[in-house]
Amino acid sequence: MIELRDIRKSFGANHVLRGVNLTVPAGESMVIIGGSGTGKSVLLKCILGLVPPDGGQILIDGLYVEKSDREAFLARFGMLFQGGALFDSLPVWQNVAFRLLRGHSRRPRAExxxxxxxxxxxxxxxxxxxxxxxxxxxxxMQKRVGLARAIAAEPEIIFFDEPTTGLDPIMAGVINELIREIVSEMGATAITITHDMSSVRAIADRVAMLHEGIIQWTGPIEELDTTPDPYVQQFIHGRAEGPIPAVR
Structure with missing residues (x-):
């Protein structure tokens, strides 16, 4: 469903993405892990077209993103933002139905x-x-509202940006379980970015490790604990010693 070929993005002298290659099969849940500032959110924004990549190709269901009708392209996506990103001036139902009240997915107000x-x-x-x-x-509750909004238009692809940030462990577990259930029920393709290893284990079919602008490792969740990859092992166990600098 999603194919990234040699995606590169720099901000001045800061080379954030240095050639990302990744394939996400239809109906699977991919979780991207990596330290703060490694470009995980930038990668999602590149896929959505919110940030134009400097190079490389992005294909969605075999079609090049830059050749797609923009509104129809975005209608295929739902997103749960890290901070909720709810509109304070709108009641909850209008937040959830935001896409349904305008644009490509417009519905009558009562519906x-x-x-x-x-x-x-x-x-x-x-x-x-x-x-x-x-x-x-x-x-x-705000996080649940954000999740309801992400699925309101029955998207084919859903992005989850740090879905459990700021939540206590019990509520984080509830959100993880909801995400897993909903993605499975909808048959959606999902990409989640997170630091939370409990989320990784609850949500992922496959995991990708992003470090120094490239995918250092990718594989099924079942191989996460047994892979000899030193970047993955240092990250998932939170070790200070290893190839990832403790101070960045």
């Missing part, structure tokens, strides 16, 4: 509200939450 309430139920929130505002919700 959009009905879909939003159904998606809120799917993530474990009651219908009465629909008319609250984000500021009235806990961090865990």
């Amino acid at each position: 959009a509200r009905e879909i939003a309430i159904e998606k809120l139920r799917r993530v474990g929130l009651k219908p009465e939450v629909a008319d609250l505002y984000p500021a009235e919700l806990s961090g865990g």
